[in-house]
Amino acid sequence: MLKQLNSSITLRRPDAIVFDTDNTLYEYEPANAKAEKAVEVKAQNLLGIDPDLYHATYQKSKKEIKSQLGATASSHSRLLYFQRLLELLGFKAQLMTALDLEQTFWRTFLANAPLLTGVRELLDDLRFHNIPIAIVTDLTSHIQMRKLTYFHLEETFDAFVTSEEVGADKPDQRNFELVLKKLGLNKTHNVWMVGDNPATDIVGGKSINAVTFQRLQMEFEQGDGNCKPDFIFNHFKDLHECVLNLFESSET
Amino acid sequence: MNTWNQLISIFTTRIEEKRLMYELHNSWLFRFGIITRLLFIILCIPLLQKIWFIQFITTSLQPISFNPWTAHLVSGGEGMAFPYGYTMYLAYLPLTALGLGIDQLLDISYFSKIGFGLTSLFFDYGILISIALLARKYSTKLLLVAYWCSPIVLYIFYWHGQLDALPICLLVWGIVQLQRERSRIAGLLFGMAISAKLSMLAAIPFIIIYLYRNRRLRKQLRFLLSTTLITVSISVLPFLKSSSFVSMVLQTPETERIFNVFMPYGGDLKLFLLPLAYILTLYLVWRLERITLDLFLMTVGLGFFAFLLLLPPAPGWFLWVIPFLVLYQLRYQDEYLITTLPFFSLYIIYNLMYSTGADIHLIDQTTSEPFANYIGLNNIKLKSVLFTGLQATGLLICVRMYLFGISRNNYYRGFKRKLGIGIAGNIANDENKSIVSIEKIFGSDAISFLNLADYDKWDKHHPMRSSKNLLNPNSYNLSRLSGDVFTLAEGKPIWQTKFSEKKNKHLRKINSNDLILVTGLHSLYIKRLRDRMDLKIFVEVDETLKNYFNPKLDNSTYQLIDWTSDKERTQYDKFVSTQIKFADLIFRLSPINSLSLKDGIKNKRLPKLKLEVEMVNGFFHEELVHSLIGLCGMHVDVQQSSLLENVFLSIEGDITSEDIEQIANLLIPNLEDLAIGHPEWETGYKGLMQLITMVHISDLLHRGRVDNYA
Numbered sequence A: 001m002l003k004q005l006n007s008s009i010t011l012r013r014p015d016a017i018v019f020d021t022d023n024t025l026y027e028y029e030p031a032n033a034k035a036e037k038a039v040e041v042k043a044q045n046l047l048g049i050d051p052d053l054y055h056a057t058y059q060k061s062k063k064e065i066k067s068q069l070g071a072t073a074s075s076h077s078r079l080l081y082f083q084r085l086l087e088l089l090g091f092k093a094q095l096m097t098a099l100d101l102e103q104t105f106w107r108t109f110l111a112n113a114p115l116l117t118g119v120r121e122l123l124d125d126l127r128f129h130n131i132p133i134a135i136v137t138d139l140t141s142h143i144q145m146r147k148l149t150y151f152h153l154e155e156t157f158d159a160f161v162t163s164e165e166v167g168a169d170k171p172d173q174r175n176f177e178l179v180l181k182k183l184g185l186n187k188t189h190n191v192w193m194v195g196d197n198p199a200t201d202i203v204g205g206k207s208i209n210a211v212t213f214q215r216l217q218m219e220f221e222q223g224d225g226n227c228k229p230d231f232i233f234n235h236f237k238d239l240h241e242c243v244l245n246l247f248e249s250s251e252t
Numbered sequence B: 001m002n003t004w005n006q007l008i009s010i011f012t013t014r015i016e017e018k019r020l021m022y023e024l025h026n027s028w029l030f031r032f033g034i035i036t037r038l039l040f041i042i043l044c045i046p047l048l049q050k051i052w053f054i055q056f057i058t059t060s061l062q063p064i065s066f067n068p069w070t071a072h073l074v075s076g077g078e079g080m081a082f083p084y085g086y087t088m089y090l091a092y093l094p095l096t097a098l099g100l101g102i103d104q105l106l107d108i109s110y111f112s113k114i115g116f117g118l119t120s121l122f123f124d125y126g127i128l129i130s131i132a133l134l135a136r137k138y139s140t141k142l143l144l145v146a147y148w149c150s151p152i153v154l155y156i157f158y159w160h161g162q163l164d165a166l167p168i169c170l171l172v173w174g175i176v177q178l179q180r181e182r183s184r185i186a187g188l189l190f191g192m193a194i195s196a197k198l199s200m201l202a203a204i205p206f207i208i209i210y211l212y213r214n215r216r217l218r219k220q221l222r223f224l225l226s227t228t229l230i231t232v233s234i235s236v237l238p239f240l241k242s243s244s245f246v247s248m249v250l251q252t253p254e255t256e257r258i259f260n261v262f263m264p265y266g267g268d269l270k271l272f273l274l275p276l277a278y279i280l281t282l283y284l285v286w287r288l289e290r291i292t293l294d295l296f297l298m299t300v301g302l303g304f305f306a307f308l309l310l311l312p313p314a315p316g317w318f319l320w321v322i323p324f325l326v327l328y329q330l331r332y333q334d335e336y337l338i339t340t341l342p343f344f345s346l347y348i349i350y351n352l353m354y355s356t357g358a359d360i361h362l363i364d365q366t367t368s369e370p371f372a373n374y375i376g377l378n379n380i381k382l383k384s385v386l387f388t389g390l391q392a393t394g395l396l397i398c399v400r401m402y403l404f405g406i407s408r409n410n411y412y413r414g415f416k417r418k419l420g421i422g423i424a425g426n427i428a429n430d431e432n433k434s435i436v437s438i439e440k441i442f443g444s445d446a447i448s449f450l451n452l453a454d455y456d457k458w459d460k461h462h463p464m465r466s467s468k469n470l471l472n473p474n475s476y477n478l479s480r481l482s483g484d485v486f487t488l489a490e491g492k493p494i495w496q497t498k499f500s501e502k503k504n505k506h507l508r509k510i511n512s513n514d515l516i517l518v519t520g521l522h523s524l525y526i527k528r529l530r531d532r533m534d535l536k537i538f539v540e541v542d543e544t545l546k547n548y549f550n551p552k553l554d555n556s557t558y559q560l561i562d563w564t565s566d567k568e569r570t571q572y573d574k575f576v577s578t579q580i581k582f583a584d585l586i587f588r589l590s591p592i593n594s595l596s597l598k599d600g601i602k603n604k605r606l607p608k609l610k611l612e613v614e615m616v617n618g619f620f621h622e623e624l625v626h627s628l629i630g631l632c633g634m635h636v637d638v639q640q641s642s643l644l645e646n647v648f649l650s651i652e653g654d655i656t657s658e659d660i661e662q663i664a665n666l667l668i669p670n671l672e673d674l675a676i677g678h679p680e681w682e683t684g685y686k687g688l689m690q691l692i693t694m695v696h697i698s699d700l701l702h703r704g705r706v707d708n709y710a
């Protein structure tokens, strides 16, 4: 069910819809857990590290990289985490191993990250009705492009913005302004923002006066206060239905 | 936790298998299953175990006796108490004896039963792991729901109290070993399974047929059967003189049950249905064109099902089909519940009503008698109706399993004859190895290798032989080569004359296998031979790499054809390059950066290479390119010919064998039906060539033709 939280909004045919990627178009956590496990198994195979030590060191390296880089795209870089992990474990610059672990991570990740049901149908219909669609996502461009290619969505979107391009993660307003610019739109247009994270996607969407939609799932609570989305939904087919209704009413 | 990890490492070698094992063990469903089992063991005592099995083992220990059956009968025990062989006795002995020791210290009788129950739990867990290893790729949740949390399994082992966990665990574990081509260990396990419970013999004919019909596995048959025979002999023969063993294990009413179900044929004549159905099932399996592992597993399940359907109901025997049913479910996820739920529910209802159960410790009242006795529902008509329902739903599952198995088995049936593959190009291949490494997927035994070098008109030491002649097709006896190919294609072996180092002639036999692989400079040169090749591959390695493709360097077993003069160059263009136009699939290897070559020679390291692939359009390249870019982060440049007939891929980047394996699983449907137990995927450009060749071959085997644009 698509549920309206902000009663002051009447939905009209959108001028564009902007999507987050991770955990919005597919479930992030199951894939991430499987990928981290595969890396752990591989690291144990390659380097013979004790599992407890591995876990502790991995958490530490993640923390270090994150605090070193702040809210930027590369602060999510698995390659940097694994490189630091190897350094912390005293392996010096084992570049091949770091690359190998990164590739193991993403290979397992993608193999276990099916696109959510209803996403492709929704996107196809939006394209069919000439609604521009765009991506605004954190993380580095290369891996996000790989993901979309893997999903066979590489030619689907009209604009694509990553936080690497902007220099700062969402909710930094520049991400959202850049996507508007790429779409040739401005804040006065009727833009929708669809995401999973209230603190980044919803807040950012609001910064460009977008109508905000939160996909409810396990990881984040429904947003509140200035993070409160205008609409919430569980399944893409609900959003799809709503869009189809708008198309019908605008045609008649 | 660390020992746990080490334990898991023994079972599995691959990262993905290991990861699935961790996932399995860390699931709450796994913990739920363990806790439920432990509660049953702590709180309940199945009647069968109390009056028969535990009694039997404790009697044999007081005093300790080498022949427990005699000891049992001498002490006045029941003849039905332990219809199992020595393996079963030995397996249950240690923990039960330990429990008995504790019991005697405390003067109670509780821990012998706990020891006995824990032994069952151990083999029960063994079945779970074996199923996981057999399935290789599976949903851990589905496996845990279908087996580990299955009410039927819990009922049979911990309420009704049957001992089928051990023989089934040994049987399934044996099949795992068989799949890994460890035939002696498999034989040992099968022998132990039979000696634990004689009825496991029923599985052996299926195993023999499976091995015999798969040429690749046929030679394992001998090792397997001999170890099985030896194991059975050692554990059975010494007891054949003991009349108590013979009467309790071999001549049981259980054995008599085979003849219980029959059709009267007038007068005293009877038609026994079980042997009839069993032989029919065997024949159906024998008649299959080819038997994949999946179908084999399903047929063993079906063979066991024949027993279930045509024997008077015996609750424990239902466990025999469970592992095979679970494997069927893991492969074929839809509709499973709809088909199996009625069967499972009827099974539980029927057996709770009419079979013995367990007593619960905290309750004074006995709960172990069939429930029908308590509620006074011993209506024979109701019992028959339930029984009919049970048999009917069982039959339904059989039909579904058979149909699914057959359709799945038929996936690679498009090709009825021997598959011919010709590889030409500027590399001289080694014997029994090809530049596209398909032997590492199919296994060398599935391929008949023919190498052009063996058809040299002049032997190595002949003065007529020089490097110039290598490039000239007239230096080779091509008509004998094509003759040999056609002989092999007809299924007959050929004999090749070989010269050893000391110029001694000797004959070598080459068997006719499913794939005939012809490699060498001119393998696509003459039309007759070329036309017989179902897949024609041309491999061209950039001549600047000639110093790297040299057997003297460790990283290559391939030698590049080397030419120095212009005349040789002309000969190459005239005789070898011309074959490109006949090829279905062309690989070209060149260095990404020719400047790196000089430095590379010093380090004897292959420089970074670029693989160019040319193949027919509209087949699978889009999926391949998506996987290469998405999954592996490779750099791929795609171009299409002007008429869109051909597609050219240029691939750069590092790719591991694990990447290749994952893409192979995406691109090649039912790959496990083609490959040996543990196919070896290569790394880098070799892996890519291997993968792309394999996709072509699998398509040929599925559809039975290749889109040739030559």
Ligand SMILES: [Mg+2]
Pocket: A020, A021, A022, A023, A024, A195, A196, A197
């Ligand atoms: Mg997100």
